[in-house]
Amino acid sequence: MSFGLDNLPYGVFSVDGGPPRVGVRLGDHVVDLAPLLGDDVFREPTLNPFMARGRGAWRATRGRVQDLLADDRGAEHLIPLDRVRLHLPVDVADYVDFYASLEHASNLGRMFRPDEEPLKPNWRHLPVGYHGRAGTVVVSGTDIRRPCGQRPSFGPSAKLDIEAEVGFVVGAGTGLCQPAGAFDEHVFGVVLVNDWSARDIQAWEYVPLGPFLGKSFATSVSAWVTPLDALDHARVEGRAQDPTPLDYLRRNAEWGLDLALEVRLNGEVVSTPAYRDMYWTPDQMLAHMTVNGASLRTGDLYASGTVSGEDSPGSLIELTWNGARPLKSGQSFLEDGDTVTITATTPSGLSLGEVTGRILPATVR
Ligand SMILES: O=C(O)/C=C/C(=O)CC(=O)CC(=O)O
Ligand SMILES: [Ca+2]
Numbered sequence: 001m002s003f004g005l006d007n008l009p010y011g012v013f014s015v016d017g018g019p020p021r022v023g024v025r026l027g028d029h030v031v032d033l034a035p036l037l038g039d040d041v042f043r044e045p046t047l048n049p050f051m052a053r054g055r056g057a058w059r060a061t062r063g064r065v066q067d068l069l070a071d072d073r074g075a076e077h078l079i080p081l082d083r084v085r086l087h088l089p090v091d092v093a094d095y096v097d098f099y100a101s102l103e104h105a106s107n108l109g110r111m112f113r114p115d116e117e118p119l120k121p122n123w124r125h126l127p128v129g130y131h132g133r134a135g136t137v138v139v140s141g142t143d144i145r146r147p148c149g150q151r152p153s154f155g156p157s158a159k160l161d162i163e164a165e166v167g168f169v170v171g172a173g174t175g176l177c178q179p180a181g182a183f184d185e186h187v188f189g190v191v192l193v194n195d196w197s198a199r200d201i202q203a204w205e206y207v208p209l210g211p212f213l214g215k216s217f218a219t220s221v222s223a224w225v226t227p228l229d230a231l232d233h234a235r236v237e238g239r240a241q242d243p244t245p246l247d248y249l250r251r252n253a254e255w256g257l258d259l260a261l262e263v264r265l266n267g268e269v270v271s272t273p274a275y276r277d278m279y280w281t282p283d284q285m286l287a288h289m290t291v292n293g294a295s296l297r298t299g300d301l302y303a304s305g306t307v308s309g310e311d312s313p314g315s316l317i318e319l320t321w322n323g324a325r326p327l328k329s330g331q332s333f334l335e336d337g338d339t340v341t342i343t344a345t346t347p348s349g350l351s352l353g354e355v356t357g358r359i360l361p362a363t364v365r
């Protein structure tokens with residue numbers, strides 16, 4: 001079952017305008033954790049205080065919840081999903097976005113820098129990334145207003161795009177100049193991410209410092225955070241790397257993940273990217289992000305970058321080759337009223353839920 005006892009993703013919910021609190025999803029229900037476990041950390045409006053307790057507590061809690069639900073002692077704490085409102089599950093501290101797909105980086109290079117090598121010389125040596133805007137991370141289901149900006153004339157973006165990504169939520173942080181430990185000591189779980197991108201604003205503004213307003217207006221994440229412990233069966237060896245990365249980027253464990261993504265535009269499947277094809281794995285991204293002594297905080301979110309395979313890109317700019325090959329619907333980029341939904345499943349059929357959003361017309365300034 002996609003939301004069975006082997007899954008149990010965490011989220012934050014409220015009922016009838018009451019205070020938001022922490023639950024796990026079981027089938028079409030939310031399990032109210034505070035009364036089930038008698039622990040007030042689950043009465044908090046975000047997962048952060050629970051995540052800050054660290055891996056030992058995450059494991060113990062998951063085991064206890066599985067035991068209680070397996071023999072029905074949780075039945076009185078089940079609330080039907082259609083009665084709840086879901087909230088942003090994490091108070092996002094910092095947000096970093098990587099660029100870890102070889103195919104995506106090569107495709108964008110070909111389109112944006114046609115006279116150069118598609119991949120910059122650094123790309124195979126380190127996971128390239130940039131700091132995004134934590135304050136505009138929104139929960140799945142939030143409407144997205146088309147941004148305005150310089151394209152270079154001022155106006156609403158005419159090239160509004162998606163980026164289908166996988167995000168990693170940091171539970172246990174580090175102090176300043178303290179090296180991060182193992183990936184699973186710090187990372188609590190996984191979310192689906194849509195890193196909305198205004199390609200016309202981006203193309204004009206981002207030389208030489210990098211993405212700014214073209215990507216900072218909104219980033220959507222799934223309401224459910226899938227704990228790493230639920231994904232053990234989906235772990236795979238990362239893709240082969242040439243050249244061999246520096247020691248601090250060596251893979252010590254298998255943290256590639258076999259996640260089959262599906263991108264739907266107004267209900268139609270437009271792409272099915274495979275996360276296992278990514279070049280840089282999430283443990284490598286974590287090692288890179290902290291190698292200079294930068295600390296991690298509970299609630300940090302870092303995303304993989306667009307998940308693109310040979311024939312299954314995670315963005316419309318690749319799918320339509322910057323408008324040269326429109327979709328069957330005739331469109332190349334997002335139109336007002338469009339809805340984009342990204343889902344993912346593991347080989348055993350476990351669901352990572354969805355991240356969805358609908359485009360609202362620009363408010364012209
Ligand atoms: O290659 C470029 O010029 C631009 C790349 C992106 O826009 C991608 C980005 O934000 C990172 C990613 O999602 O992979
Ligand atoms: Ca991105």
Ligand SMILES: [Mg+2]
Nearest residue numbers: 093094095134
């Ligand atoms: Mg910040």
